[in-house]
Amino acid sequence: MANLQGANVNRGMNNAEQEVAVVGGSAAGFFTAYLLARASCRVRVLERAEELDPTPRTLIVTSRMRDLLGAAGECSVVNEIRRFELFTDGRAATVRLERPDLIIERASLIRGLALQAQQAGARVELGRRFVSLESNGGGFSLTVEGSRDGSREQLPADTVVGADGAISKVAQSAGWPKQQTVPLIQAIVRLRSECAPDVVRVWFVPEDTPYFYWLIPHSPTHGALGLIGEDGPQTRRCLETFLEKRCFTPLAFQGARIPVYTGWVPAKRQVGTGQVYLVGDAAGQVKVTTVGGIVTGLRGALGVAQAILNDGHSRELRALRRELDLHLLIRRTLHRFQQADYSRLVDLLNDSARRSLSVYSRDEVARVLWHVCVRQPRLLLLGLRGILAKGSLSPRERG
Numbered sequence: 243m244a245n246l247q248g249a250n251v252n253r254g255m256n257n258a259e260q261e262v263a264v265v266g267g268s269a270a271g272f273f274t275a276y277l278l279a280r281a282s283c284r285v286r287v288l289e290r291a292e293e294l295d296p297t298p299r300t301l302i303v304t305s306r307m308r309d310l311l312g313a314a315g316e317c318s319v320v321n322e323i324r325r326f327e328l329f330t331d332g333r334a335a336t337v338r339l340e341r342p343d344l345i346i347e348r349a350s351l352i353r354g355l356a357l358q359a360q361q362a363g364a365r366v367e368l369g370r371r372f373v374s375l376e377s378n379g380g381g382f383s384l385t386v387e388g389s390r391d392g393s394r395e396q397l398p399a400d401t402v403v404g405a406d407g408a409i410s411k412v413a414q415s416a417g418w419p420k421q422q423t424v425p426l427i428q429a430i431v432r433l434r435s436e437c438a439p440d441v442v443r444v445w446f447v448p449e450d451t452p453y454f455y456w457l458i459p460h461s462p463t464h465g466a467l468g469l470i471g472e473d474g475p476q477t478r479r480c481l482e483t484f485l486e487k488r489c490f491t492p493l494a495f496q497g498a499r500i501p502v503y504t505g506w507v508p509a510k511r512q513v514g515t516g517q518v519y520l521v522g523d524a525a526g527q528v529k530v531t532t533v534g535g536i537v538t539g540l541r542g543a544l545g546v547a548q549a550i551l552n553d554g555h556s557r558e559l560r561a562l563r564r565e566l567d568l569h570l571l572i573r574r575t576l577h578r579f580q581q582a583d584y585s586r587l588v589d590l591l592n593d594s595a596r597r598s599l600s601v602y603s604r605d606e607v608a609r610v611l612w613h614v615c616v617r618q619p620r621l622l623l624l625g626l627r628g629i630l631a632k633g634s635l636s637p638r639e640r641g
């Protein structure tokens with residue numbers, strides 16, 4: 243469960259005097275609000291949606307989510323994954339997981355986190371769209387618009403946290419540069435008889451995408467089959483062709499643009515005498531290997547809460563930065579992989595390398611890299627070849 247060591251002062255204020263405005267009522271925003279309210283800050287969450295009715299999405303996360311959220315996340319868990327099957331060009335490899343990955347329903351997760359934040363004392367204000375912020379000497383004046391009637395009002399805040407997603411208005415108002423994004427799209431499908439409900443399937447098809455296709459079962463009968471691409475319409479066409487070739491009928495589509503991590507985005511900015519923080523997708527806290535943002539966004543929330551309570555210092559943010567940078571290093575390698583490289587990768591996943599992948603999760607990437615390379619050094623050479631193939635970031639990677 244998340245721990246905020248030594249929560250105390252910010253700019254000479256005690257926590258109970260601090261008014262924090264969190265913009266965005268979703269996973270990262272509600273978790274930040276909960277951590278700050280629990281430490282006695284006065285917290286309000288401003289969410290533009292008029293009702294707490296988030297778009298449903300089937301997501302996969304590592305069991306690290308359980309360590310971070312404890313009971314609050316359990317209501318969202320709909321399935322557990324014991325095995326990954328990797329496919330490329332007629333080859334296959336299986337990786338068993340020592341700790342299961344979790345399939346979660348995003349809407350239930352957000353509702354659970356909202357309730358937890360409210361129980362800790364945070365005020366959740368729905369139908370309030372953040373427009374802009376201005377420094378007013380001691381803190382900020384926020385311009386907020388009623389989503390229904392467009393009426394505007396000014397709200398005071400000592401500290402502002404932008405948890406308002408990939409296209410963050412808070413980031414824009416406080417002067418952070420715009421983030422790059424990629425399209426992610428998945429179809430809800432009925433599982434075929436050979437698809438076990440505790441197995442995730444991953445296909446590497448480099449001519450379609452430098453990322454991959456996945457099928458994640460969220461019940462014994464249904465799952466989400468999707469891919470990350472670089473161009474929206476092209477990604478949708480690839481998915482439709484892939485579904486047709488493998489005889490899956492799409493029952494519904496889920497999709498949005500996700501930020502691409504191209505380097506650490508400083509989570510804090512001084513604006514006048516006040517401080518603005520970003521968290522979750524707004525800060526690009528997304529693992530760029532798999533474009534998963536739930537666990538890293540929750541870690542970002544923990545880090546930002548630590549920083550607000552400890553005068554800018556956060557061990558969690560430093561650790562998160564190291565982790566995201568390692569994912570970037572791996573992504574740079576994978577982005578240059580051709581079909582032959584994927585074939586070799588799957589062939590090289592020998593028993594001991596697979597054991598490392600099964601013991602350590604995607605949220606412990608430094609340990610995975612170390613153990614996999616010790617056990618299968620040729621994987622390291624393959625990776626180095628990928629890194630050295632061209633410059634560091636291709637135009638394709640930049641999206």
Ligand SMILES: Cc1cc2nc3c(=O)[nH]c(=O)nc-3n(C[C@H](O)[C@H](O)[C@H](O)COP(=O)(O)OP(=O)(O)OC[C@H]3O[C@@H](n4cnc5c(N)ncnc54)[C@H](O)[C@@H]3O)c2cc1C
Nearest residue numbers: 266268269270290301302372406407498522523534535536
């Ligand atoms: C189809 C799909 C599948 C995915 N699969 C996975 C997966 O399997 N695993 C994984 O880890 N990640 C996955 N992701 C990524 C993951 O969903 C995101 O990283 C995560 O949800 C980001 O959470 P967040 O709280 O930072 O932002 P968001 O969930 O984007 O929330 C932002 C909130 O801010 C509000 N808001 C925006 N602007 C304003 C404003 N001006 N005023 C007030 N409120 C505002 C929005 O209404 C929203 O509630 C997937 C994403 C998609 C689209």
